[in-house]
Amino acid sequence: MPKDSGIGASSKRREDVRFLTGAGNYTDDINIHGQAYVHFLRSDVAHGRIVSIDTAAASAMPGVVRIFTGADFEGVGGLPCGWQVTDRHGQPMAEPGHPVLAQGKVRHVGDPIAAVVADTAEQARDAAEAIGVEIEELPAVVDMKAALAGDAARVHDDLPSNLCYDWGFVEENKAAVDAAFDTAAHVTTLELVNNRLVANPMEPRVAIGDYARATGESTLYTTSQNPHVIRLLMGAFVLGIPEHKLRVVAPDVGGGFGSKIFHYAEEAFCTFAAKAINRPVKWTSSRSEAFMSDAHGRDHVTRIELALDADNNFTAIRTETLANMGAYLSTFAPSVPTWLHGTLMAGNYKTPLIYVNVKAVFTNTVPVDAYRGAGRPEATFQLERVIDKAARELGVDPIALRRQNFVTEFPYQTPVAVVYDTGDYNATMDKLEEIADIAGFAARRAASEAKGKLRGLGVNCYIEACGIAPSNLVGQLGARAGLYDAATVRVNATGSISVMVGAHSHGQGHETAFPQVVAEMLGIDESMIEIVHGDSSKIPFGMGTYGSRSLAVCGSAMVRATEKIINKAKKIAAHLMEASEADIELKGGQFTVAGTDKSVAWGDVTLAAYVPHNYPLEDIEPGLEETAFYDPSNFTYPAGAYACEVEVDPETGKVTVERFSAADDFGNIVNPMIVSGQVHGGLGQGIGQALLENCAYDPETGQLLSASYMDYAMPRADDVPFYAVDHSCATPCTHNPLGVKGCGEAGAIGSPPAVVNAVIDALQSGGKTVAHIDMPVSPSRVWAAMNG
Amino acid sequence: MYNFEFERPGSVAEAVAALASEGAQALGGGQTLIPTLKQRLAAPEKLVSLGGIAEMKGVCVNDDGSVSVGGGTPHAEVARAAAAHYPALAALAGGIGDPAVRNRGTIGGSLANNDPSACYPAAALGSGATIVTDRREIAADDYFQGLFTTALEEGEIITGVRFPVPEAANYQKFVQPASRFALVGVFVAKYADGVRVAVTGASEDGVFRWSEAEAALNQSFTPAALTDLAVDPDGMIGDLHGSKPYRAHLVNVMTRRAVQAAS
Structure with a gap:
């Protein structure tokens, strides 16, 4: 019998009432009296030297308040990078400056050159067209291999090359890994591209800067997943505003997928300009601007080798990857191809020796950073593709090969630093075989073939490290911030509760799921609890939402704060009932004295805390409000097994996803409906990456070819099937109080290899052995592979 | 703006x-x-x-059996009103874009723009339609003159399009995955005096008639008649979504499927 409230209940998402009735309050809905509007004049060339900028005519245009260029930001900090990677030789990564507005050079199409602030958005845009910019074009650096050649043009003149870092992991294992390959019975090699993606949240970015001259306070309203991170980065590193004079508000946010983690130039600009002109300054990104200014995702070129012994046991993995950083280092960009990628290369398997080499490369393209999964999809894709290829080469069942190599004993120390605390990969594979009806595949294939279609089945596993992260560990790895989270539980006099959290909800349903946890702990109704998030002036200093961390990290802080509340409330209840604190039990919203019929209600205790007429003031303070910070001792490790069935039209190469099944182990589940929804969304984005999405640059000019939805193919509802998802195989996380692991990214991490494995299987069934097709597996590419 | x-x-x-x-x-x-x-x-x-001109809207059947569509008629209206009279034309109109596009976009606007990936040019050329303007009538064979280029003069308005109704016809569209315009679209129409095959989406010169296919289908209106025919990849569009040889290949596939569906 499913529960109807508390942990485990599929409570309806309360935030949807305002989202679905148009009553949300997004950043663009905010308008401040007297606000001006900024339009950014952006580079239309990929690489060039700024010879001159003439703003005289534009400045005289109607409504223009002021025009800013890079010169106005001399002496202002550049956009900081939040993670420093150390290379194979112990040297820090190359870290070029990233000015708010271009200084000296433009380095990608979309790089902001000037910013026009005017009374209206149209006037700002009109004036921007009147700015005269002379740019001496330089050769565009686009292809990563070419970028590393000795004669390549340099994206940053002050760096010796376009190499950001050459990272080896684990460097000490390299010789042993090489030796294992020398003695392997079989080696499977695969070269592949993990295609560049544009995040495309439904809501484009918006920023409003506001400055109060009387108090010296700056406020930034922005579309962010983590307002405190933005306050920290922008206040400390860019504009030099102390925390108590800087407020960052991220109200309703229409999706982020990682792209709204980072601190962007437009945020710093609006905050800076509002003070400079003493007027609020608003920027609303157009969709076209989003394509060339939001951080992109993925963009790896990889060669992976898998060594096996004569019994098909994995003995070693060796990878070489080129990772595109784009023109500048976005906030967390260096961590994505390294610590979020190399540490996951063991996957679900007990491969004893692993070596990962990553060269990060600067190019004249939009900066690349975390996108749903961030490094883990790239690790999963190459690993699960090479395993599938190995199974084909060896003529063994791909599921059996995986099972044979599964990690089965926990905790498991991988050879790539991380320790998996718990898991049961055979259980999720068993569940997958059931819900995917793998036994019925042969009949479905026959039915497809009768229609002239090829049918393929692709299976893969995945593991991810979520709940980022233990601060002491990530600090050693180069993070320049702590990654704990925080929650304040404020119980009001009548017993209702406001919970102020550091996590930010922009589609995840925190406003529904978080109260379920508190309600369960206190035995009160969910409707008595409200979540407050997104405003640095209201919430404790938590680090926001990304990396499937909200419930595992911030939720744990909320649990700890609620435990403090319960402890104090029991003291008050003991006083009211003249009983020993040790005898007080809390159940169903009632405090009772064990073994008696004496009880006081939750509301009686909360009222006593705020009207302390009969209260042990000598022992405890009045009031009922507690804060907790939680820093996890390990990552969490969601894992699972996915299966995809495709039909391929052999005449056109068109792939249709007929079935998709996902068996996930997310540990304990708070709201199964929301978890299913998160998986559905992730699968849509993973299938999108596998079949449709492709952010492409012209290799010669550096022009963005897929700069609108006319050429960038987003998955639509009819591109995906009805999913079969299951998360009943739960091995609770061993080190956080809820036993939760996180579910936000799994779908996007686990699905691309299943899709591609299925396409390869379909082609094989049609008599065409194809080793690999790069994503997106478009009809054109499938046809070319079949006829190549 | x-x-x-x-x-x-x-x-x-x-x-x-x-x-x-x-x-x-x-x-x-x-x-x-x-x-x-x-x-x-x-x-x-x-x-x-042109949205307020009542005389440019609607679908009617002429005395000679041909179907006339007002130049200001939205795709959704063609899909509905032509279904009984020219099903292949109605199906093509009903497959353009999405409901919002079909309720705003008009046949006259599409033909005047002559996007190389649009559907309507294939219907007009494949049907041997007559483009009726405020000042003259233009045969479809003379009307389409390359990418975004037509026989229209400055200020000339397409008031209507007259389609002779074929014995059998079908339109097959293979969509470009992002825009869902035609990566390759083929309109096949069989008339008493011969078969017409019009291809959109594929050529660097815009919509064109595949005359070799027409000749083969005049001999035998069957998919098999097309088996050994191929269009030259040179001159096809090659872009992110499909190479020149792929588009050339799809022209054959879509033509065969249109013939199959029509016969």
Whole structure:
């Protein structure tokens, strides 16, 4: 019998009432009296030297308040990078400056050159067209291999090359890994591209800067997943505003997928300009601007080798990857191809020796950073593709090969630093075989073939490290911030509760799921609890939402704060009932004295805390409000097994996803409906990456070819099937109080290899052995592979 | 979008007069023009909306059995009103874009724009239709003159299109996955005096008739008649979504499927 409230209940998402009735309050809905509007004049060339900028005519245009260029930001900090990677030789990564507005050079199409602030958005845009910019074009650096050649043009003149870092992991294992390959019975090699993606949240970015001259306070309203991170980065590193004079508000946010983690130039600009002109300054990104200014995702070129012994046991993995950083280092960009990628290369398997080499490369393209999964999809894709290829080469069942190599004993120390605390990969594979009806595949294939279609089945596993992260560990790895989270539980006099959290909800349903946890702990109704998030002036200093961390990290802080509340409330209840604190039990919203019929209600205790007429003031303070910070001792490790069935039209190469099944182990589940929804969304984005999405640059000019939805193919509802998802195989996380692991990214991490494995299987069934097709597996590419 | 003047005449005569002024541009359903304006890629001084001209709207059957479609008729209306009279044309109209596009976009606007990936040019050329304007009638074979280029003169308005109704016809579209315009679309129509095959989406010169296929299908209106035919990849569009050889291949596949569906 499913529960109807508390942990485990599929409570309806309360935030949807305002989202679905148009009553949300997004950043663009905010308008401040007297606000001006900024339009950014952006580079239309990929690489060039700024010879001159003439703003005289534009400045005289109607409504223009002021025009800013890079010169106005001399002496202002550049956009900081939040993670420093150390290379194979112990040297820090190359870290070029990233000015708010271009200084000296433009380095990608979309790089902001000037910013026009005017009374209206149209006037700002009109004036921007009147700015005269002379740019001496330089050769565009686009292809990563070419970028590393000795004669390549340099994206940053002050760096010796376009190499950001050459990272080896684990460097000490390299010789042993090489030796294992020398003695392997079989080696499977695969070269592949993990295609560049544009995040495309439904809501484009918006920023409003506001400055109060009387108090010296700056406020930034922005579309962010983590307002405190933005306050920290922008206040400390860019504009030099102390925390108590800087407020960052991220109200309703229409999706982020990682792209709204980072601190962007437009945020710093609006905050800076509002003070400079003493007027609020608003920027609303157009969709076209989003394509060339939001951080992109993925963009790896990889060669992976898998060594096996004569019994098909994995003995070693060796990878070489080129990772595109784009023109500048976005906030967390260096961590994505390294610590979020190399540490996951063991996957679900007990491969004893692993070596990962990553060269990060600067190019004249939009900066690349975390996108749903961030490094883990790239690790999963190459690993699960090479395993599938190995199974084909060896003529063994791909599921059996995986099972044979599964990690089965926990905790498991991988050879790539991380320790998996718990898991049961055979259980999720068993569940997958059931819900995917793998036994019925042969009949479905026959039915497809009768229609002239090829049918393929692709299976893969995945593991991810979520709940980022233990601060002491990530600090050693180069993070320049702590990654704990925080929650304040404020119980009001009548017993209702406001919970102020550091996590930010922009589609995840925190406003529904978080109260379920508190309600369960206190035995009160969910409707008595409200979540407050997104405003640095209201919430404790938590680090926001990304990396499937909200419930595992911030939720744990909320649990700890609620435990403090319960402890104090029991003291008050003991006083009211003249009983020993040790005898007080809390159940169903009632405090009772064990073994008696004496009880006081939750509301009686909360009222006593705020009207302390009969209260042990000598022992405890009045009031009922507690804060907790939680820093996890390990990552969490969601894992699972996915299966995809495709039909391929052999005449056109068109792939249709007929079935998709996902068996996930997310540990304990708070709201199964929301978890299913998160998986559905992730699968849509993973299938999108596998079949449709492709952010492409012209290799010669550096022009963005897929700069609108006319050429960038987003998955639509009819591109995906009805999913079969299951998360009943739960091995609770061993080190956080809820036993939760996180579910936000799994779908996007686990699905691309299943899709591609299925396409390869379909082609094989049609008599065409194809080793690999790069994503997106478009009809054109499938046809070319079949006829190549 | 830059500022412009706006007129919404109630008759073709008034529209012609309004379009006579310098810098004036006709606005059909706006499915191409409005996004272009929003991106500031066009700056007409005056937009003359054809949306208020009742005489340019609707579908009717003429005495000779041909079907006439008013130039201002939206795709959704063609899909509905032509279904009983010219099912292949109605199906093509019903497959353009999405419901919002089909309820705003018009046949006249599509043919005047002549996007190389649009569907309607294939129907008009494949049917041997007559483009009727405010001043003359133009055979489809003379009307399409390359990418975004037509026989229309400055200020000339497509008031209607007259389609002879074939014995059998079908349109097959293979969609470009992002825009869902035709990556390759083929309209096949079998008339008493011969088969016509019009291909959109594929060629660097816009919609074209595949004459070799027409000749083969005149001999035998079967998919098998096309087995050994191929269009030359040179001259096909090659882009992110499909190479030249792939598009050339799809022309054959879509033509065979259209013949199969029509016969």
